[in-house]
Amino acid sequence: MVALNLRRGLVLAFLVLVADQASKWWILQVLDLPTRRNVPLLGGGDFGLDLTMVWNRGVTFGLLSGSEPWHAWALAAMAAAIAAFLVRWMAKAENRRTALALGAIVGGAVGNVIDRARFGAVVDFVDAYAWGWHWYVFNVADAAIVLGVVVLLFEAVTAREAPQEAL
Numbered sequence: 001m002v003a004l005n006l007r008r009g010l011v012l013a014f015l016v017l018v019a020d021q022a023s024k025w026w027i028l029q030v031l032d033l034p035t036r037r038n039v040p041l042l043g044g045g046d047f048g049l050d051l052t053m054v055w056n057r058g059v060t061f062g063l064l065s066g067s068e069p070w071h072a073w074a075l076a077a078m079a080a081a082i083a084a085f086l087v088r089w090m091a092k093a094e095n096r097r098t099a100l101a102l103g104a105i106v107g108g109a110v111g112n113v114i115d116r117a118r119f120g121a122v123v124d125f126v127d128a129y130a131w132g133w134h135w136y137v138f139n140v141a142d143a144a145i146v147l148g149v150v151v152l153l154f155e156a157v158t159a160r161e162a163p164q165e166a167l
Contacts, residue, residue, distance in 0.1 A: 009090040009103030016107025020140040021114065024123045027051065033125055047130035054137040055121040076116040083109040098155055104148035108141035 027033045031051065039051040083106045090106070093099035115122040124137040 005093045005096055005099035006091045008096060009093065009099035009106070010087075012100050012103035013107035013110070016104055016141065016144040017111050017114075020108065020111035020144070023140045024111075024115065024125075027053075027123060027125045038127075046132075048128075050127040050129075051125050052127035052137055054124040055119070056124045056137075057121045073116070076113045079109045079113045079116075083113070095155075097151060101148040101151035101155070104144040104151075108144035108148070111139075111141035111144075 031039065033039065033051055033053040037053055040048065041051060042049040086102050086106050086109075090099050090102040093102060112122045122139065122141075124139050124142070126139060126143075127137045128135045
């Protein structure tokens with residue numbers, strides 16, 4: 001069962017990675033969002049969803065950002081190390097939900113590592129807003145990471161203790 005969970009997690013990681021990189025290719029090459037800067041998608045006025053080009057040189061919310069070339073490599077190395085740790089955890093996952101959550105996080109992390117290696121920054125482009133408040137601009141990899149973490153937190157909160165063996 002553990003090997004099956006590892007396989008499931010790795011397949012989801014691969015699918016997230018492909019979706020992430022395909023969406024970024026489309027944003028950069030087809031839509032040419034760096035030139036257009038902003039494309040309204042849904043809504044407008046008080047709430048909506050736009051495509052907005054952001055080169056994120058940091059991590060979530062732009063934290064730890066820096067412009068030195070070594071900075072992108074340091075963040076990429078840190079993300080790769082975390083992804084390797086998560087794959088080890090995935091190999092020991094006892095249920096499908098945990099393995100899939102870890103797969104989503106790994107696929108997203110690897111997608112953002114590829115961006116840092118290619119561009120020195122992560123390609124972010126989804127801008128959601130409501131009543132004058134904008135969420136941070138994100139991408140498919142970021143969404144997969146957040147959803148994976150939410151599932152892991154749910155698993156931790158709802159976990160049941162293993163039955164104790166009688167002595």
